[in-house]
Amino acid sequence: MTKTPLYDRVTLIGLGLIGSSLGHAMRRAGVAGEIIGADRDEAVCKKAVELGFVDRAETDAAKAVADADLVVLCTPVGTFDALAKEIAGALKPGATLSDVGSVKLSALKAMAAHAPEGVHLIPAHPVAGTENSGPEAGFAELFEGRWTILTPPDGADAAATEKLKSFWEALGSKVEVMEAEHHDLVLAITSHIPHLIAYNIVGTAADLETVTESEVIKYSAGGFRDFTRIAASNPDMWRDIFLANKDAVLEMLGRFSEDLSSLQRAIRWEDGDALHKLFTRTREIRRQVIEAGQDE
């Protein structure tokens, strides 16, 4: 590596899709002098070393964070409280403690409850992912062209925030800074509700008496299959997201259901114009998503 790494030692806690992608992306960008992994599952630790996206891996998270300049929690958000408590005493003064969780207010609170003075707490969320899980699911390009949202708390160290911003940019990501609470609202509608309704419709389809499961699968190319892909995402992670972002999810779900009732009514009363108007507006949003380079 000819470049000077941004951080001499980075520890990734949790070596699933995002942890392994981070490892690969860091290797490629040369932003870390050394990459230490931590995962409670020993088989995952072995696999991570074998795949080469960490230099070594530990099942003991506290041991893994020793002397790290950047520690990134890549486990489901429901683990953050216990995990932050476990590693707090082992964090190096001046280190940055971050994460990749999909809910930021609860992540911030959980980490802030334990992070010692002198450790820079800067939560982050790369808005990127696939439906695959585990250390073999990761790839270096996952963050390319995607947005990473940093939600530093009031009074966060500006230099530490700037450095973490450079880190994510080096991995190919675009970076935005916003308040944790606003992040959670934005993600509720752009990610959490889409997952919730995908999980829901796949469940509904599996439970019908009039249509068999095998028919649902055979004829899934009519739209359903796209929902099954989303509904194949990691169950632990998504359970934690819905619990951690309960308020924003329930708020957005209320809006979704209200609109759906109105659509239902338009169908019942055969109001073709109302349907056509909505279907034309949504097409325009798709065009903008493509223009913004956020399509696949």
Next chain:
Amino acid sequence: MTKTPLYDRVTLIGLGLIGSSLGHAMRRAGVAGEIIGADRDEAVCKKAVELGFVDRAETDAAKAVADADLVVLCTPVGTFDALAKEIAGALKPGATLSDVGSVKLSALKAMAAHAPEGVHLIPAHPVAGTENSGPEAGFAELFEGRWTILTPPDGADAAATEKLKSFWEALGSKVEVMEAEHHDLVLAITSHIPHLIAYNIVGTAADLETVTESEVIKYSAGGFRDFTRIAASNPDMWRDIFLANKDAVLEMLGRFSEDLSSLQRAIRWEDGDALHKLFTRTREIRRQVIEAGQDE
């Protein structure tokens, strides 16, 4: 062409995504001696001839069906009644009248009301598509590995049904025969409800006050963008589908909403186990979709 074509002359009415794909696929498979196109839009007719998936094209549907052995309606289902009436007198005795509509009971009724004696009425629905529309959106491989459902009415000619089955198989499709009513229930859950909720969430997201449209687009990679793709489908076609399959759609929507309320309650009461149980079951359905070769 060295093979004997299955039909000497095939007329495609409506030259959008499905019509143009049918033309390309028929050319490739050599199943039609001659392909005639019909579209009310003269520019579409010209484009179709230019792209080469029809031998000639007419804006007058009645003129286009003259002497055709197979006529396939590829327009939105809401047009079938008027269209069948328009072409009825011009259909050749012994010809097969079919379609590619996503709703079969209403399609069957609309065509049956006008089809003269001696014309074989065999509705069909290839469960395949993309979010793109128009004569340039078609491609020969669209039907490969996908299912086409035939819904011949009671007393339909067995030989004509068998021939249409061979036709679709020659285009790479797998073929199933079922009752129109059952088809409409199956498609309500595998295609119509997925589209409805995709349209709905994209509409909801665009209407929020707390989250801007530009934020929704920027952070769409978290799941939302997949819904925008589905919600970019042809507005005319989808308006007609929801109106034509009203009863089955409302029934399935009732089930979906009931399940969604239960999921909402699980989040409100923080029942993580209930969430996890559903999220694990849905993953299994995804596995089966992949095994069945119906993923992308």
